[in-house]
Every structure is written in structure tokens, then in C-alpha cells.
Amino acid sequence: MNNIFNLRRFSQLFIKHTQEYYKTYLLSVGVIVALLAAILGFISYVSDGNLGVKSQYAIFFFFFIGAGSIFTSMIFSELGNSRKSITMLMLPASHFEKYLVAWIYSFLIYQLVFTLSFYAVDLIVLMLQNSGTDEKMALLDLQSAGTPYGMALIAFAVLHGITFLGAVFFEKLHFIKSACLVAVFGLFIILINQPLANVILGVKLEKVVPFAHAAIKEADNYYALEPQSSIKPIMIGMTYTIVMILWIGAYFKLKEKQV
């Protein structure tokens, strides 16, 4: 018997999870659709039918990472309840299989369902908006350079990694505790970022944006330092490495879970 991964056992676990949680998930999709309809419809209404691509992308981006973080932080909510966690941990499936079901639902299925829900609502709002005017507003294209899906995906992946680990690590108030941790960590980075960059470059910098931008002022001249475009894949690679570390951490935390 393979005690790490067995496709049949994994499929059975996936089906069991779906049967037990499909009502909750469908309700969550309903809430997302309603919120998207409300916000897209409201912006279209107050802007006199000028719901442009940039606005659509901004709504897509923030809803995508916000709803995804909340959903992910609740994916291991059973572990915060001793009765439910015993049932989950004692089910004859490996930790990896249990982990993988949660990961697939919170990372892959969420992306698919959210994107489809967004486009369904966005399409209806744009059809209503364009019906009475000659100036037609375009539908959001997530493959365009100005509104890339990749950027939203990176932001979501980082938040997913953090909230996924938080979902296993914390027993209660997973989302709030994970968000607090991110806020404290972010504040710490902001505070040490400029002094650290000053030490590294040996000059007093005017402004520093981590991984993106540094500005130096000499006499009356202002110099902006920006990373070369060739370094972008390295930065993306580093980001996904951090995400991988968070995902691996979540797996081992699940393995070590005690009730």
C-alpha cells in the first residue's frame, strides 16, 4: 500500500469533501457573484456607463485576492474544532492527500470559479451599459500587457501561501490572525527597508520601493534607479519560491497537527 499518495484514495477523498462542502461553496459563489454585481453595477451607474477596462481590472484584482485570501484561510477550519479535526485526521487517507484536496480547492478551483463568475457578471453589466449608447466599453482582457492575469496571480499566490499556512497554524480566527501577521511583518519591512538600502548602497536614498525603485538626490539632481527588465524573471522566481516555502510549511504543520 502506498501510504503517501494513491489516486483512488485521493479521488474518494476529493468526492467526499465535495459532497460534504458543496452547499457551503455554492453559497460562497453566490455571495461573490452578488458582491461583484453590486460593485460593477454601482460603478457603471455612477460613471454614466464608463466602466473602463482599467476599472474592471482593479475590481477583478482586489476581489480576486481579497475573496481568495478569506476563502483559503477557512479551508482547514475543521482543525480549529476538536470534534471535526479528529474526524478529519482519523480518516484513512494520507496527510498529503488531505493537503492536496484543500490546495486544489483553494488555489486551482477558486481561480477558475472566480474568473468565470467575474466574467459572467462583467459581461452582463457591460451588455446593459452598452445597450443604450454608441460608445461601447470593451470587456476586460486578462492577457493584455496593461491588465495581466500574471500580476494578479502572483499577488494571490503570495497571499494564498500565507493564509494557507495560517489556516493550519491558527486554531481560530484564521483570517484575522493571518492578516495581523502580514500587517506586522509589512510594517517591519517598511521600517527597516530604507535604512537597510542606505547601508547597502552607501548613500542616503530619497525614496525606496522594495524590489522596484530607489531614488537618490545629489545637489539639485534627482536620480531614479530601477531594476533592468532582465531581472524580472528572477524576481518572479523568488516570489514563487517564497510561496512554495509557505506551501511546504503548511504541509508539515498539517502533518504535525495534534488534537
Added chain:
Amino acid sequence: MIEISNLTFGYSKKKLLFKNLNLKLQMGHIYGLLGKNGAGKSTLLKNLAGLVFPLEGQCKLKGYRAADRLPGFLQELFFIPEEIYLPGTSAVQFAQSTAHFYPKFDEGQYFRMLAEFDVPQTSILSKLSFGQQKKVMIAFGLATNTTLLIMDEPTNGLDIPSKAKFRRIIAGALTEERCIIISTHQIRDLDSLIDSLLIVHEQEIVLNKSLDEIAERIYFGSSALLDKEMVLYEEPHRIGLNTMSVNHNEVFSKVDMELLFSAVISDHKSVINHLN
């Protein structure tokens, strides 16, 4: 065989619940686990199930380390905790979605036991009373036919007729390939059910004996019939004394588990020494 070797456990390192605890449990037996409140009965069961990890030592079942919680181990063990959770599905749907994780699951046995317990098969489990939920869990646990079945306070929430049915069903479900451990503080619920007794007291398993062995060595009776020098422990009741005495004449008497438990936890070493 289930084996606990050199188990040291505590929720903090400063306050240990068990120290170097050793225990071997055999197939074909129903063990009753007794102990005072806070003695660590539930914690011992959780160690056996791999739900908590020992500071030292290990628990093993069929060669699997409990703390690893591998599927091969989990297929051989069913744990019914004191507080249970059942999903919002019917008993039939629950079996359909969960039974295939247990290779020896007997569906017929499950439905027979549900019928015997008078539990409706189509009602939503999460909406049933606590006692009814407990019966579903007991029926499912028995039908899994796992090597080890652990039940923590299984009779809590059961009414009097259900307790009688529980005893009958458990006794009928025992086979030579199976071991059942029942932890309870309601000793009378184990009457005529268990065949071996485990008593946990002050970080140790102070007693691990079959009821037959106990009855061979100790005579349970009333003081009027006994030689006072042979009395190991006595306890007054309304019309006299309940006594435990050395069974020199090899006379059979029914083991009074309550009396034995009282003697052990009130530190009557003579009783434990005599039995061990």
C-alpha cells in the same frame, strides 16, 4: 498486537501525565479503561490513535507508529471520541462517502446495527440528538471491522435501553482479530461486557488483568463470610461491608469493578501487589 513502549507524555514537559508507560493489548479482548478524572484516560487513547505525540517512546499497531498517522494504520483503527462530529448527510450517504476508506467495512452489519439502535437511515445526521448521533458512530465504528476500536465514554448520551443494546451489540461484534478499548467513568455500563481491566493512576497503568485472573486471586464478598486477616480492602455500604479478600479457596465471585477501582485509586498497594 497493540504495543505502547516507554511512553512519556505531557501537555507540558514540566507536568507529565505518563512516564515510561508500557502496555501490550491482545486481540480478541474488550478492555475497560478506568481512571479518575484527569488521570489521562482520554489522553492515553489519543496517544494510541496518533492524535497527540509522545515526548518519548511510541505506540504501535501492526507495525505502524501511531504518530505517523499513515493510511495503513488509520485503516486498522477506528476512534470514537467523547464529543463526536457527523456531517449534514444521512446515515446511508455517510456510509457511501466514508465506508470505502475501510477495506473490511460490512454494510449489512452497519444497517443491522442502526436498525437495532432504532436510528432512522435517511435522517440528516447533524440534526439527530446527541444520543442518536453516538449510536450512528458506534454502528459505523463496529462495521468498519478495524483491528482496534477505541471508544471514549461511548455510553454518554445513551438512554437506559440503548445502553443494554450497546452492551449486546459490542459483545456480538468482538472477534479473535479485533481488540476493543472502552474508556468510561460509568463503571456499571461495562458490567458483563469487558473481559479485561486497565486502570490508569498516577502516571502509570497500575492494573492490566483479565477479569478471570482477578476473580482467581481476589474474592469479592461481604465481611460476614470472611476471615478478617484475608481482607485486602473493605468499603461500607448501607447494610454492611463490601470486601475484597485473598481468594485462597479458589471460590469464584463476580468482580466488583467499582470496589476494585476504589481500592486501587485510594492507594491500597496490597490489592495491586496481590494482583500483580
